[in-house]
Amino acid sequence: MLAITGATGHLGQATIQSLLLKVAPAEIVAVVRDLTKADGLRQQGVQVRHGDYNDFDSLVAAFQGVATVLLISTSEVEFAPRVQQHQNVIDAARQAGVPHLIYTSVLNPSRDSHFAASPSHAATEDYLRASGLAYTLFRDTLYLDLVPEFAGPDVLPSGKLYSAAGEGKVSYALRIEIAEALANVLTSTGHENQTYDIGPGPSYSARDIARTLSEVTGQPVEYVPITTDALAAGMRGQQVPEPFVNLMVGIVKAMEAGELESADPTFERLLGRKPTDLKTYLTTVYAK
Numbered sequence: 001m002l003a004i005t006g007a008t009g010h011l012g013q014a015t016i017q018s019l020l021l022k023v024a025p026a027e028i029v030a031v032v033r034d035l036t037k038a039d040g041l042r043q044q045g046v047q048v049r050h051g052d053y054n055d056f057d058s059l060v061a062a063f064q065g066v067a068t069v070l071l072i073s074t075s076e077v078e079f080a081p082r083v084q085q086h087q088n089v090i091d092a093a094r095q096a097g098v099p100h101l102i103y104t105s106v107l108n109p110s111r112d113s114h115f116a117a118s119p120s121h122a123a124t125e126d127y128l129r130a131s132g133l134a135y136t137l138f139r140d141t142l143y144l145d146l147v148p149e150f151a152g153p154d155v156l157p158s159g160k161l162y163s164a165a166g167e168g169k170v171s172y173a174l175r176i177e178i179a180e181a182l183a184n185v186l187t188s189t190g191h192e193n194q195t196y197d198i199g200p201g202p203s204y205s206a207r208d209i210a211r212t213l214s215e216v217t218g219q220p221v222e223y224v225p226i227t228t229d230a231l232a233a234g235m236r237g238q239q240v241p242e243p244f245v246n247l248m249v250g251i252v253k254a255m256e257a258g259e260l261e262s263a264d265p266t267f268e269r270l271l272g273r274k275p276t277d278l279k280t281y282l283t284t285v286y287a288k
């Protein structure tokens with residue numbers, strides 16, 4: 001049996017839908033903290049079990065009889081509780097006798113990263129490698145799905161794309177295709193103690209995104225570089241909470257520093273085809 005944590009989240013849901021094309025629903029264990037969100041999964045025949053990252057015993061119970069756990073990193077943002085939650089899942093998997101755990105990390109995880117989530121990914125990776133479990137590290141890049149959010153709702157009416165990422169380039173990957181690659185790994189062999197950089201080329205800067213938006217929509221979109229101070233001031237002006245302001249400033253600093261730039265063939269290999277590129281994705285979102 002294959003257990004998917006965070007099964008009611010975006011990546012968890014998408015991974016389970018990909019898995020359902022490959023294995024019987026009864027082989028899939030959806031581990032969820034809120035059972036009321038899992039009716040759809042239950043109706044598809046998936047086993048739904050309660051498991052909260054903050055409740056060790058619930059995780060041990062949820063992992064009984066499981067061969068592989070996919071630990072989808074938590075949506076908690078603070079470093080200490082984030083790492084503790086991941087450690088709870090790893091310890092529970094070990095206690096339940098699960099041989100193999102796959103963890104969704106981030107490209108270039110580092111305790112010195114500008115990107116706020118990166119230090120907790122680095123700490124979790126260290127803990128998992130030392131746990132004695134067979135592990136697979138799925139070091140995800142930023143979701144391509146976030147590009148329209150980064151561009152903002154006014155990008156087309158204004159014809160201006162503001163970014164504080166300078167000329168920094170980012171390797172993006174579509175979340176649903178990361179899910180598909182995860183399902184492929186969950187249902188095939190030879191992934192023990194492997195580290196996969198899910199960071200396909202080409203990488204794109206904010207200037208590239210503006211140019212591609214112009215091509216896709218036929219409307220000129222100008223890239224307007226701004227400072228991180230201007231980004232933060234703009235967000236505060238819209239009453240965005242301070243932790244989210246800091247998170248965004250960290251993300252654009254990481255982008256500018258090239259922390260999320262990659263051209264690794266692993267994702268294409270695991271997916272079994274070329275990943276969706278920026279222009280194709282923006283066409284589905286913006287073209288009329």
Ligand SMILES: NC(=O)c1ccc[n+]([C@@H]2O[C@H](COP(=O)([O-])OP(=O)(O)OC[C@H]3O[C@@H](n4cnc5c(N)ncnc54)[C@H](OP(=O)(O)O)[C@@H]3O)[C@@H](O)[C@H]2O)c1
Nearest residue numbers: 006007008009010011033052053054073074075141142143
């Ligand atoms: N690569 C990227 O661009 C990117 C972007 C954003 C986030 N991420 C990371 O990747 C993860 C997966 O992405 P996503 O889009 O699927 O995020 P998501 O939709 O927010 O899913 C996160 C999942 O974690 C679950 N969760 C949170 N706290 C939990 C707890 N205490 N116990 C059990 N489950 C808990 C959530 O449960 P509920 O369904 O009950 O809320 C949800 O199912 C995120 O959590 C985050 O760590 C990556």
